[in-house]
Amino acid sequence: MDRIAGIETVCLSRMHDRDQQWFTAKYRTVKADCCLVLVHTESGRTGIGEASAYGNPTKISGHIKDLAPMLIGRTVSQCEWLHPNGRQQSFDCAVAGLDTALWDLRGQLLSQPVAKLINEKAMTQVEVYASGGCRYDWRVDPDQLIAEARQYQNQGFRAFKFRLGTFWDWDAVTSDRFIELVTALVNATDSHLNLMVDGNCRLSERQALDIGRALAQLGRFLWFEEPIDSKDLQGYQRLSRALDIPISGGESFSTLEQMMPYFTSHAFSIVQQDVGLCGITEAVHIGEIASSYEIRTVPHNWHNGVVTLANAHAVAALEPAPLVEMNMLQGPLQWGILDGPMPISEGWLDISRQEGIGANLAPDISKRYPFIEGYYGVAVER
Numbered sequence: 378m379d380r381i382a383g384i385e386t387v388c389l390s391r392m393h394d395r396d397q398q399w400f401t402a403k404y405r406t407v408k409a410d411c412c413l414v415l416v417h418t419e420s421g422r423t424g425i426g427e428a429s430a431y432g433n434p435t436k437i438s439g440h441i442k443d444l445a446p447m448l449i450g451r452t453v454s455q456c457e458w459l460h461p462n463g464r465q466q467s468f469d470c471a472v473a474g475l476d477t478a479l480w481d482l483r484g485q486l487l488s489q490p491v492a493k494l495i496n497e498k499a500m501t502q503v504e505v506y507a508s509g510g511c512r513y514d515w516r517v518d519p520d521q522l523i524a525e526a527r528q529y530q531n532q533g534f535r536a537f538k539f540r541l542g543t544f545w546d547w548d549a550v551t552s553d554r555f556i557e558l559v560t561a562l563v564n565a566t567d568s569h570l571n572l573m574v575d576g577n578c579r580l581s582e583r584q585a586l587d588i589g590r591a592l593a594q595l596g597r598f599l600w601f602e603e604p605i606d607s608k609d610l611q612g613y614q615r616l617s618r619a620l621d622i623p624i625s626g627g628e629s630f631s632t633l634e635q636m637m638p639y640f641t642s643h644a645f646s647i648v649q650q651d652v653g654l655c656g657i658t659e660a661v662h663i664g665e666i667a668s669s670y671e672i673r674t675v676p677h678n679w680h681n682g683v684v685t686l687a688n689a690h691a692v693a694a695l696e697p698a699p700l701v702e703m704n705m706l707q708g709p710l711q712w713g714i715l716d717g718p719m720p721i722s723e724g725w726l727d728i729s730r731q732e733g734i735g736a737n738l739a740p741d742i743s744k745r746y747p748f749i750e751g752y753y754g755v756a757v758e759r
């Protein structure tokens with residue numbers, strides 16, 4: 378019987394190079410963070426999970442210390458399922474990291490990829506889409522967005538998601554001006570490149586309607602993500618009814634309970650639960666229930682290599698054409714934590730030959746990427 382001997386949190390950071398800092402609205406992101414959860418067994422195995430660093434690595438470490446006694450001394454199969462509570466983000470991220478590490482151990486013990494443990498018929502390849510488009514500044518160079526789109530297209534990605542740029546009020550940006558830029562982007566890229574807009578909950582319902590209609594007409598958009606405040610259930614319901622483009626959301630929710638009202642009222646067509654925030658167990662549960670409402674899962678995935686692998690396994694078990702997000706702006710920390718080359722080629726991630734989630738950590742990561750205390754974003758005023 379291989380029992381759990383210790384649980385460890387590894388917090389890592391890297392300052393962004395000045396020209397790689399990115400921003401949404403009024404926040405400039407100055408560093409990349411990573412929060413790994415390692416579950417060690419007596420025989421020397423290590424299960425690896427990554428908690429979303431949005432939960433604050435220092436706070437997550439504290440929760441892991443509190444939760445560890447529930448698991449230490451047990452075998453993996455004796456571990457109780459840990460559940461996110463949907464109320465405290467740092468706690469949910471801690472649970473998510475532990476849950477993922479336990480799944481990784483299960484896969485290692487049975488020499489199977491996690492996706493296969495969840496679903497015998499899981500897909501073995503997951504498509505990755507390029508997620509970025511948050512470095513363009515409406516005042517300085519909005520066309521940077523178009524150059525970025527073309528760069529990903531040349532790297533072989535088949536889909537690109539972008540954001541709304543700097544705070545619109547600073548430069549009197551309107552829906553029409555945004556639509557103009559989006560139209561230019563559509564015309565400047567290959568007709569095979571699929572596109573998505575992430576509103577980051579910044580738009581009014583009126584703006585979302587105008588932009589959503591334009592996106593539908595342009596014909597290249599897979600979905601319109603979180604156009605309005607994530608808690609505005611009725612707003613989402615009205616937008617989904619009015620627009621001919623799938624509306625997606627749910628990245629900030631960690632429990633099925635929080636998602637259910639959006640499912641039953643057909644407020645989403647795509648749900649974006651993130652294993653880094655809700656864990657593999659809850660993410661799969663959410664996805665299974667979502668599919669009974671004909672809602673597709675495309676996970677939110679915004680940090681480093683370990684959670685990208687974990688999200689890929691979860692969605693491979695859920696979807697016939699699994700698609701996962703990849704942050705194109707995270708910098709060297711993202712894949713530098715893993716041993717060997719980035720496991721993605723030309724926009725595809727192969728998970729067929731892995732045991733567990735297939736994450737092997739590179740040596741000396743704590744020395745190479747020492748944790749830097751403090752918030753990753755700096756508020757900017759103009």
Ligand SMILES: [Mg+2]
Nearest residue numbers: 575602603628
């Ligand atoms: Mg999003």
